[in-house]
Amino acid sequence: MPKSLFQKVWDAHAVRALANGQTQLLIGTHLIHEVTSPQAFGMMRDLGLKVLMPHRTFATVDHIVPTDQFAEPYRDPLAQAMMDELRKNCAQFGITFFDRATGKQGIVHIVGPEQGITQPGTTIACGDSHTSTHGAFGAIAFGIGTSQVRDVLATQTMALGQLKVRRIEVNGKLPPGVYAKDVILHIIRQLGVNGGTGYAYEYAGSTFDGFTMEERMTVCNMSIEGGARVGYVNPDETTFAYLKGRPYSPKGTAWDAAVANWKSFASDPGAKYDDVVKINAAAIAPSVTWGINPGQGITINENVPSPETATSADDKTGIIEALAYMKLTPGAPIKGTKINVAFLGSCTNGRTSDFQEVAKFLKGRRVAPGVKAIAVPGSQIVALQCEKLGLDQIFRDAGFEWREAGCSMCLAMNPDKLVGDQLCASSSNRNFKGRQGSTTGRTLLMSPVMVAAAAVTGAVADAREVFGVGQN
Amino acid sequence: MSLAKISSLTGRGVFVPGNDIDTDRIIPARFMKCVTFDGLGEFLFYDVRKNADGTDKPHPLNDPRFEGATVLLSGANFGCGSSREHAPQAIQKHGFKAVVAEGFAEIFYGNCVTLGIPCFEASREAIAKIAAALEKNPQTELILDVAKQEIRFAGQTVQAAVRPSARDALVNGRWDAIGELLEGLPTVKTTAAKLPYLAA
Numbered sequence: 066m067p068k069s070l071f072q073k074v075w076d077a078h079a080v081r082a083l084a085n086g087q088t089q090l091l092i093g094t095h096l097i098h099e100v101t102s103p104q105a106f107g108m109m110r111d112l113g114l115k116v117l118m119p120h121r122t123f124a125t126v127d128h129i130v131p132t133d134q135f136a137e138p139y140r141d142p143l144a145q146a147m148m149d150e151l152r153k154n155c156a157q158f159g160i161t162f163f164d165r166a167t168g169k170q171g172i173v174h175i176v177g178p179e180q181g182i183t184q185p186g187t188t189i190a191c192g193d194s195h196t197s198t199h200g201a202f203g204a205i206a207f208g209i210g211t212s213q214v215r216d217v218l219a220t221q222t223m224a225l226g227q228l229k230v231r232r233i234e235v236n237g238k239l240p241p242g243v244y245a246k247d248v249i250l251h252i253i254r255q256l257g258v259n260g261g262t263g264y265a266y267e268y269a270g271s272t273f274d275g276f277t278m279e280e281r282m283t284v285c286n287m288s289i290e291g292g293a294r295v296g297y298v299n300p301d302e303t304t305f306a307y308l309k310g311r312p313y314s315p316k317g318t319a320w321d322a323a324v325a326n327w328k329s330f331a332s333d334p335g336a337k338y339d340d341v342v343k344i345n346a347a348a349i350a351p352s353v354t355w356g357i358n359p360g361q362g363i364t365i366n367e368n369v370p371s372p373e374t375a376t377s378a379d380d381k382t383g384i385i386e387a388l389a390y391m392k393l394t395p396g397a398p399i400k401g402t403k404i405n406v407a408f409l410g411s412c413t414n415g416r417t418s419d420f421q422e423v424a425k426f427l428k429g430r431r432v433a434p435g436v437k438a439i440a441v442p443g444s445q446i447v448a449l450q451c452e453k454l455g456l457d458q459i460f461r462d463a464g465f466e467w468r469e470a471g472c473s474m475c476l477a478m479n480p481d482k483l484v485g486d487q488l489c490a491s492s493s494n495r496n497f498k499g500r501q502g503s504t505t506g507r508t509l510l511m512s513p514v515m516v517a518a519a520a521v522t523g524a525v526a527d528a529r530e531v532f533g534v535g536q537n
Numbered sequence: 538m539s540l541a542k543i544s545s546l547t548g549r550g551v552f553v554p555g556n557d558i559d560t561d562r563i564i565p566a567r568f569m570k571c572v573t574f575d576g577l578g579e580f581l582f583y584d585v586r587k588n589a590d591g592t593d594k595p596h597p598l599n600d601p602r603f604e605g606a607t608v609l610l611s612g613a614n615f616g617c618g619s620s621r622e623h624a625p626q627a628i629q630k631h632g633f634k635a636v637v638a639e640g641f642a643e644i645f646y647g648n649c650v651t652l653g654i655p656c657f658e659a660s661r662e663a664i665a666k667i668a669a670a671l672e673k674n675p676q677t678e679l680i681l682d683v684a685k686q687e688i689r690f691a692g693q694t695v696q697a698a699v700r701p702s703a704r705d706a707l708v709n710g711r712w713d714a715i716g717e718l719l720e721g722l723p724t725v726k727t728t729a730a731k732l733p734y735l736a737a
Contacts, residue, residue, distance in 0.1 A: 080728045081721055083714065085705035089721045091728050093735050101621065103572035112715070117722070121735065129570065143570040150572045187734055194620040194644060210622030210648035211574075216718055222725055224714035225647075226702050258557055259614035262643055292617065294643045326733055358557050358617075379556060379613070386555070476566045476619075497561045497618060504565075504584040 067333035070186075070299055071230045071265045074205045074330060078188045080222055087224045092207075094182060094189045095122045095217045097160070098173045099129055099151040100478065101192030105214035106154040114219040119159040121221065123182055126151055126164065127172045128478045132441050132468035135165065144479065158218075171444020171470045174198040174412040178282065179446055181311025184323075185300035186330035190217050195412050195494065197288040200297030201281035202304055203330055205265070207294060228295060229263055229339035234270035237346035242527075242534035244422075245280035246414060246492070246512035248272065250352040250362045252284075253291040256342065258360040261293025264339070267332065268298050272346045278307040279418040286413045287494050290359040299331040353399050353525060354496045354510040356387030361496075362510070363399055365527045371395030390498055391507050392486065399525050402509075405487040407438040407520035408501075409465070409513055411475040414492035415443025417450040419513045424459045426517060426532035432464030433523030439481065440465045441473040465520070477502025490519035542710040543653055545682045546634050548607030549675065551597050552668040553582070558611055559618035560645060564627040566619075577623055578630030598631075602675040607634045610664055610671075616645025625649045635681050637664060637688065637697060650703045653712045655683050663688070663695035683707050 068076075080089040095118075097105075102124070109116070116122060129144040139145045155162035163169040163176055170176070174195055177183040185203035189196060192214045199206035209223065216223045233252060253260075266288050273281060281298045288296025298304075305324050308314045315323040350364035361383070363370070369388070372395065375381035388395055393402065409415075409423060420440065432438045440460045442448035448470055451457055457467045474481040475493035482502025483489055489501055489508050496508035509525060518528035528534050568580040586596045593599040609628060615638035616624060625648045628636065636649065637657040649656050659667075670677045670691045680689040681697070683704055688697045699707070706712040729735040 077732060078728065080724050083717055084709070084711060085702040087702045087714075089718055089725075091725060091732075091735075093729075093732065100569050104574055104622075107573060114719075117725075118729075118735075128566075141570070146572060147570065184734060192620060192622075194618065196620075208620040208644055210620055210625075210644065210651065212622060212648070212651040212713070212715075216715055219715065220718040220722060220725060221729070222718050222721065224718065226700075258617060259640060259642065262614070262640065289618075289620075289644075292614070292642060323733065358559070383556065476561075478566050478570060495559075495561070495618060497559045499565055499584050500561050502567070504589065 067335040069230050069267060069332045069336040070203055070297060070330050071205060074186055083224055087226045089222045090225045091222050092190045092217050093121060093187045096173050096177055096191035097124045099126045099147040101211050102214055103150045104211045105218060108215045109218055116158040116218045117221045122160045124151060124155050124160050124162040125170050125173050125176045128472045130471040131479050132471050132473050132481055135469055168445050172412045172472055175443035179444060181308050181314035185304060185327035194289040195286050197296045198282050198286040198412055200285040200295060201278055203297055203300035205295055208289060228265040230267055231264045231340040232267045232269055232338040233342045235272040235344045235346050236270040239346045239349060242351055242529035243349050244512040245283040247349050247352045249284045249287040251349045253360050254362045256291055258358050259292040261291040264293050265295035266293040273298050278303060279416045283413055290494060300327050351515055355393055355399055357390050357496060357498050359496060359510060361387055365400055368396050368398050369393045400527060402525040404490045404519050404524060406483060406489040407436055407516050408474045408489055408491040409516055410441030410473050411493035413494040414513045417447050420451045420456050423513045423517045424456045426514060427463045428459050430463055430521045432520045436520055436523050438465040438520045439468055441468045442470045444470045474501050490516045492516045540710040540713055543655060543707040544684045547678060547680050548634060550608035550610055550671050550679050551603035551606035552610040552671060553597050554612060556612040557614045557617055560616055560621050560624035561618055563624040569623050574626040577627040581627040581631040607632055608679050609633045610637045610667060613639040615641050617642040620644040622648045625652050625654055629654055650706060650712050655699055655707055657697035657699055659695060659697040666695060
């Protein structure tokens with residue numbers, strides 16, 4: 066019977082049925098970071114357990130690292146304590162730690178692919194909801210809680226119920242100035258922030274076939290914002306070309322065997338899906354969120370919704386709550402909304418290609434007076450690649466601060482925070498209340514090029530107009 | 538490891554209205570700068586509960602009528618966003634033993650079950666009935682029956698679903714899977730040996 070990739074990977078990793086009907090699922094790759102692992106190691110010690118597969122466990126530090134300070138001790142003693150704890154745990158349990166001194170540190174979801182650790186047909190878990198990013202490679206990747214981090218450390222498995230699979234087919238060519246970020250914002254707006262609950266999303270269609278790995282990662286990354294714990298793209302030649310020659314990729318004859326094996330995991334033609342959604346790429350436009358969840362988005366030429374335009378009672382309540390928090394005028398164009406901060410980075414859009422795309426348009430431009438603009442590479446390797454290309458200088462010349470690698474202002478666990486009710490044009494993934502470090506701070510999610518357009522004009526703008534995107 | 542069998546529980550409730558309440562709202566990220574879960578209870582819903590100077594904002598959890606409530610009630614898609622277990626930990630450490638909502642985000646739900654916090658999915662109407670009863674008399678005792686999937690209060694009964702795997706795990710005292718997962722270790726090794734990327 067034809068099977069989806071999800072089903073094949075699940076079957077290959079199913080250890081046994083548990084008493085409650087869930088499956089004990091083997092997790093081939095475990096990624097850990099400083100925020101959600103210390104308590105798990107604490108539980109391990111309390112129970113006297115050992116890490117079962119330290120060689121399949123990889124650590125990095127990303128959430129709490131300052132991006133304007135490399136030297137330790139950090140100014141924030143709590144951040145330093147978390148750093149010390151992770152270092153201690155990795156040393157004690159024999160886990161590879163991509164610490165800052167290795168030059169390979171970065172956001173966990175950027176490091177995995179970059180090192181070639183993220184591979185097709187594998188299962189991956191990490192104590193972070195954006196673990197879905199790794200699905201771009203045809204892996205089944207789960208965001209998990211800390212108790213499950215403990216479970217995976219101790220047994221390399223976790224207890225899990227099967228997910229349904231929804232195939233989301235996007236076909237056609239994206240119009241100029243429309244990016245992968247717009248595709249996922251469009252999907253979430255259409256299917257809702259909880260539309261994916263209980264589902265794995267299989268992204269497919271000619272648009273995804275034509276996407277780079279970086280673009281696929283951007284979409285898979287935000288699956289969870291649509292309620293789907295897992296999102297993936299079937300592996301193809303683009304996937305294999307990306308992985309070839311990476312530090313943890315198979316080499317020599319093992320490479321050919323691995324590629325053959327990876328191909329076998331791709332969804333079969335005729336595989337059954339629990340749901341199929343089709344989207345026309347040509348209908349997707351540059352998008353911006355205006356509210357307090359990632360589903361509250363509009364295209365750049367739409368107006369901020371008003372309670373009167375609500376499609377349901379729930380929608381109306383949501384609009385009223387969001388407008389009160391966002392302090393936006395209902396019915397007014399989103400375009401022209403003044404911003405205070407521009408943030409480029411995060412596991413959604415903090416890869417070299419993101420900075421390259423922005424730099425193309427930013428060269429020779431200046432950040433508007435009064436706007437604080439920061440560019441935060443997703444990893445030390447991304448930073449180095451950008452610096453070799455001279456991109457950092459383009460960003461600096463434009464008035465951006467060029468920072469060290471980390472999660473930074475996506476969730477503001479480090480010193481990069483909004484102040485008061487500052488409005489931030491952000492390439493990150495969440496616009497929740499208080500997400501960017503100020504209890505009244507406001508976030509507008511958009512593509513990196515749209516962030517740059519907002520940065521140089523000082524207001525939410527259509528990058529196609531500001532930069533003449535697509536006209537060259 | 539012997540775990541409590543949670544087939545039903547009794548307590549007073551508090552209704553926190555709203556849909557899509559995310560885990561950043563339940564426990565803001567800055568309170569995750571810690572290496573243990575101790576003390577998280579006092580930061581539950583902190584930014585919607587407290588002003589910058591630490592004084593109280595109007596919020597159901599600050600309402601003295603609902604002090605001591607052990608059942609948290611809310612709207613749709615409760616616990617969306619970040620996978621942080623700090624959220625259910627904060628809920629539990631604040632004194633809550635169960636959550637009732639119209640629906641839950643996937644990761645949050647699993648995190649709750651692992652901590653032995655039953656999550657009941659009930660209709661909006663059912664939750665409104667309970668909320669009305671609580672508003673009328675905050676001392677109303679709620680009996681949450683995991684096995685029967687119902688909530689009884691003030692002479693009324695409403696349906697409240699608990700997912701089959703969670704129900705089994707709670708009722709039979711195996712909601713923390715670690716013991717069972719450890720028992721499966723020999724089979725884990727067999728499964729791993731069949732996978733080229735793990736066999737190496």
